[in-house]
Amino acid sequence: MPSAPGVRLDAPVEVGDVVLPNRLYRAPLLECAGNAPDAVETLVADLEPAAESGAGLVCQGATIVRxxxxxxxxxxxxxxxxxxxxxxxxxxxxxxxHGGKIALQLEHGGLRSMETWHHGYRRANPDLRQLAVSEPPLPLRALDRAGFLSYDAHVLTTDEVYDLAADFGRSAAYAVDAGYDLIHVAGANMGIVHQFLSPFYNRRDDEFGDGARFLELVREEIRDRAGDVPVLTKVPAETEAPPFVRRRLSAADSVRLCRRLDAAGYDGLVPVSGSVFWDMSIVRGEFPARSWRDGRFRRGYAAAFGSRWRAALVALANWVESRRYGFDPAWNADLCRRVRERVDVPVFCEGGIRDRGTVDDLLGDACDAVGMARPFYAEPRLPARLLRESESGGEDGVDSGTSVACENCNNCVVPQAAGEPGVCRTPSVLRRVGERRLAGEYDWPSESTGIDTDGDGESDA
Known part of the structure; x- marks a missing residue:
């Protein structure tokens, strides 16, 4: 897509035949709603504030198709x-x-599933086997022998791969019937779609040895079962994998994948850089010391990792990873820019974007829409601040200095392993959010802002 400097955040953008009213989106997060009787209420409480405060697109976090x-x-x-x-x-x-659009992200964890790493879950579900693209790679088998992971993997047959793609299509059709505007395929973060794409995981000798073929099949199934709903997918580059990993997706590989998926009918692409492992390359930032030391979560950590000493070893590994994967502002921007130069569909950029100035720099250059994830744990109504025009701003009235409250400390993330919800737990951040709330910074009077909330290209003022 050609470069278009000066694209405004409040300008609409087309994704397939859906018009997003602006270019700010809430990226997928774990909402921790499960399928409990109050799950829908939990999801509404988590997701509606983003739309109510102006986000053009709200992405519901990874949901499982089986x-x-x-x-x-x-x-x-x-x-x-x-x-x-x-x-x-x-x-x-x-x-x-509230004039927003909503996407449902579809996922299956494959080798990354809880039946691999969560000791309590394995004990409660002894007959569950991980679905695998191929036999687990040697480094993962070594962790299995050491007792940190547990593999009893079932390698999918060709027919079973077709069945799994059909499950993605069926879930997409249910979602369209329920009013979702877009489907978002979880193609990265080491889920099973990523495992098909990655040469580290995929050593098949059938048609799906070509990892992109699975994503093409998923697109076909969604089209056949759910009609013309626009479909996005994340596309990984494994540039942050440790040096001993020889078989990996390079940035150039990721660009080639994106071009192929554009041709296959995907309506939007989300290029992301990371590793071949589930590590802090996904959530870069500080070591979450507060959460590891919090006594409220110790029993949950012990249940998840097998014992308190195993939990301590995981915490140590987490600390080591934090030294390698410190916070890097807009860490996917270069990859997104390379992809955007080679495809004809919108490119969505997320990962380490924390202020309005960076958002404005990225739009029309590296991407067509900008997303944030963890900052929404602290500020569910964050769009009101980022979209608001200010008398102290530049020529267009925008305050480019507006930044999120999130400190990238990751204290929201680690307790999720113990079954805790994803919320901000850092006092300094919560104090700042409280002050902003009292100051009315999260109020969103859309009728007086001039923001186009219905996607017709006209101001709704």
């Missing part, structure tokens, strides 16, 4: 049941009532 297995973390929601998904119309209606 009834058993495949959850990468506690609290993930399953979307295999049409009756449950139909009830999510209450969520889509809530988002639409």
């Amino acid at each position: 009834a058993e297995g495949g959850c990468a973390a506690p609290g993930m929601t399953r979307v295999h049941d049409p009756d449950f998904v139909a009830d999510l119309e209450r969520l889509t209606d809530a988002v639409h009532s």
Whole structure:
């Protein structure tokens, strides 16, 4: 897509035949709603504030397309049941009532699932086996022998790969019936789609040895079952993998994948750089010392990792990773820029974007829309601050100095392994958010802002 400097954050953008009213989106997060009786209420409480405060697109975090297995973390929601998904119309209606659009992210964890790493879950579900693209790679088998992971992997046959793609298509169809505007395929972060794409995981000798073929099949299934709903996918580059990993996706590989997926009918692409392992390359920033030391979570950590001493070893590994993967502002921008130069569909950029000035620099250059994730744990109504025009701003009235409250400390993330919800727990951040709330910075009087909330290209003032 050609460069278009000066693209405004409040300008609409087309994704397939859906028009997003602006270019700011809430990126997928773990909402920890599960499928409990109050799951829909939890999702509405988590997601509606982003739309209510002006986000053009709200992405519901990774949901699992099968009834058993495949959850990468506690609290993930399953979307295999049409009756449950139909009830999510209450969520889509809530988002639409504020002029926003909503996407559902579809996922299966494969080798990254809880049946691999969560000791308590394995004990409660002894018959569950991980779905695998190929036999687990040697480094993962070594962790299995050491007792930190547990593999009893079932390598998918060719027919079973087709069945899995059909499950993605079925869940997409349920979502469209419930009012979701877009489908977002979780193609990175070491889920099973990533495992198909990655030469580290994929050593198949059938048609799916070409990893992109699975994503092409998923697109075909969604089109056949859900119609013309626009589909996005994350596309990984494994540039942050440790040096001993020889088989990996380079940035050039990721660009080639994006070009192929553009040709296959994907309507938007989210290029992301990371590793071949589930590590802090995904959530770069500080070591979350506060959460590891919090006595409220110790029992949950011990249940998840097998014992307190195993939990301590995981914490040590987390500290080591934090030394390698410190916070890097807008860490996917260069990859997004390379992709955007070679494809004809919108490119979405997320990862380490923390202020309005960076957002404005990225739009029309590295990407067509900008997303944030962890900052929403602290500021559910963050868009109101980022989209608001200010008398103290530049020529266009925008305050380019507006930044998020998030300190990239990751204290919101680690307790999720113990089944805790994703919320900000850092006092300095919460204090700052409270002050901003009292000052009215999260108020969003859309009728007086001039923001186009319905995507028709006209101001709604």
